[in-house]
Amino acid sequence: MQGANISAVTEFILIGFSSFPHFQLMFFLLFLLMYLFTLLGNLLIMATVWSECSLHTPMYLFLCALSISEILYTFTIIPRMLADLLSTYRSISFTACASQMFFSFTFGFTHSFLLTVMGYDRYVAICHPLRYNVLMSPRGCACLVAWSWAGGSVMGLLVTSAVFHLPFCSSNVIHHFFCHVPPLMKLACGDNVFTVAMGVGLVCIAALLGCGLLILFSYAFIVAAILRIPSAEGRHKAFSTCASHLTLVVVHYGFASVIYLKPKGPHSLEGDTLMGITYTALTPFLSPIIFSLRNKELKEAVKKTFLSKLFLHRS
Numbered sequence: 001m002q003g004a005n006i007s008a009v010t011e012f013i014l015i016g017f018s019s020f021p022h023f024q025l026m027f028f029l030l031f032l033l034m035y036l037f038t039l040l041g042n043l044l045i046m047a048t049v050w051s052e053c054s055l056h057t058p059m060y061l062f063l064c065a066l067s068i069s070e071i072l073y074t075f076t077i078i079p080r081m082l083a084d085l086l087s088t089y090r091s092i093s094f095t096a097c098a099s100q101m102f103f104s105f106t107f108g109f110t111h112s113f114l115l116t117v118m119g120y121d122r123y124v125a126i127c128h129p130l131r132y133n134v135l136m137s138p139r140g141c142a143c144l145v146a147w148s149w150a151g152g153s154v155m156g157l158l159v160t161s162a163v164f165h166l167p168f169c170s171s172n173v174i175h176h177f178f179c180h181v182p183p184l185m186k187l188a189c190g191d192n193v194f195t196v197a198m199g200v201g202l203v204c205i206a207a208l209l210g211c212g213l214l215i216l217f218s219y220a221f222i223v224a225a226i227l228r229i230p231s232a233e234g235r236h237k238a239f240s241t242c243a244s245h246l247t248l249v250v251v252h253y254g255f256a257s258v259i260y261l262k263p264k265g266p267h268s269l270e271g272d273t274l275m276g277i278t279y280t281a282l283t284p285f286l287s288p289i290i291f292s293l294r295n296k297e298l299k300e301a302v303k304k305t306f307l308s309k310l311f312l313h314r315s
Helices: 021-051 058-085 094-127 129-135 138-164 181-185 193-227 232-260 269-294 296-314
Strands: 011-014 091-093
Touching: 011 094, 021 058, 021 269, 021 296, 058 094, 058 138, 058 269, 091 094, 094 129, 094 138, 094 181, 094 193, 094 232, 138 181, 138 193, 181 193, 193 232, 232 269, 269 296
Parallel strands: none
Antiparallel strands: 011 091
């Protein structure tokens, strides 16, 4: 490709939801409510765990770390998307686009790694209860959280540096509502675009599948251990400690598989944009609901910590 066909891109234009002009205000209100609920829900979970001594356990430490990653992930994408829904000129600088991609991948993969760590925590609690305090010591838990964040940062750095190392053609129009890899790769030039695209795709899929398989193996041992419990009440109690995590894993990997493992073929850009909402807004929105409704211990702690205080204050 000739150098004359390549120009230095200093900013990009995010098309976003401009294909749905009559639904812009509705989208804005809907996504704003979902974003506020995501923030409040995760902050409520963190405040409950912080204030309730009975929840100062490894599982809820990991849950707080997960809530932080979700707050930061949505903060990286949603406020910008909301502003663009009310704007007619949706430009984003080259540096800001690279930063958004780095942080979205960092917090997104940190979320996946933390889900894997939580699966390991449930495996140790049910399959090796006598060694739980040793294997899940405060120092060990802190290391697992730190490694999850470090792994997410490495993934973000790898993906962002690979994509933004490529030159971009004269077009700077991104057919998405944030700086995501597939629409950016369509703007890239050079002989190694296909190689970079395949490399980034394989790294992301390998990381997600690796986490998914570790969680699957953890639950295979968990189910085998639960089935060996003689009483039905004991089996139900053991499984109930895993229900919220398992539900969130199914939701997380269900939506992720739709995005990353969908077959390559003719599909509309509008469809890709709408599908992107599932993992950028819908999954974080559902996460606090799942843990609040499916986790009896957390639900009772929320009632005890906040609702009781609210009624006392009113009386």
